[in-house]
Amino acid sequence: MGFRKGSERLDKALAAQTSLSRRDVHRLLSRGLILVNGVPASGFDTRIDLERDDVIVEGRRVQLKKYSYLMLNKPKGVVSATGDAALPTVLDLVPEELRRSGLFPAGRLDKDTEGFVLITNDGEFAHRILSPRSHVPKVYTVELDKPFSPKTIECFAKGLVIKADKHDNMEGTSECSCLPAQLGPVEDNWQTGRVVIRQGMYHQVKRMFAACGLKVMALKRIQIGGLALDPALEIGKCREITEPERLLLAQDQPAS
Structure with a gap:
């Protein structure tokens, strides 16, 4: 048989x-x-x-499951990798009872960026979430060295052209184009912004603001798709994502 x-x-x-x-x-x-x-x-x-x-x-x-989906509230100083010789990784923060073979971070946050990291062992789902073709938004809050302006919002909305980086894998060009992105002030504070992007290029948010003459001082991812980072999830902590929440991850519109 x-x-x-x-x-x-x-x-x-x-x-x-x-x-x-x-x-x-x-x-x-x-x-x-x-x-x-x-x-x-x-x-x-x-x-x-x-x-x-x-x-x-x-x-x-x-309860045995083929795939696991975890929400991590990543702290600064931790790398989005499955292993690192010098620094702690996001997988090091997964508690023993949630560890499974094949787990990896779906997408990367910079070492000094905080917030929502999706950890899973479902490669097909991760690819769908990360692909620009899926239009799944990633939402960040950002603190800048000085206030941005309505002109900055307009530039984000049109789609910025930024300097190419070796991590972009775009040999032969010195520039690369960003998809249109949303930017707005948080509670009328024009030095703190809410950014929505649908790509995941290396240091993308920082490079976009740099193209506008602004420096990012602090960055935190607060949402993927329609699923916001759990406000009750402490920094450095991790929990399972429920099935209804998993479906929200794939939404192509962020919650307001």
Whole structure:
């Protein structure tokens, strides 16, 4: 008999998504303490459907998922990478109970930028969120060295042309164009702005303001798509994103 489409080995899934090791799982399996759909799992190579099968370990129901979606409130000084020899990474901030194999940050925030980082192991979903073709907005608050003006708002809305950077992977050109972006003051403070972009170029927000003669002093991402950073999520903390929230991530219009 062939394996069911989308199935995964029970021992592998439990070891990846719980605190149990493969050895622990095998010990519990041999004692009949792991039930799948109410029946003791038959062996080490038992395969399950992560989206449909009911798994109980030592009397406790375990929610196994194929993909994980996490919201991190990133602090300054942490890099958006899966590993770094010198600095802490966003994955280092994921608590043990939420760690899964294959997690990565979907998009990058600069080391000195705070706020919403999506962490997932769903590569296809991450690509859809990050692709400019999807028009998924990313919303930031920014503090500047001096006030911006209505002219700055107009330049953002038209689409700025900024100096090319080696990280843009655009050899042979000294400039690159930004998609139209939204800019407005926060509570009538023209030195603090709310920016909405639909791209993710290297240091893009900073480079856009630099093209207007302004320097970014502090930057924080507060929203991806229609999902805002949880105001109750403390800096440096991480939590799971619910299914309704995940759907909001893909919205092409930011919440007001």
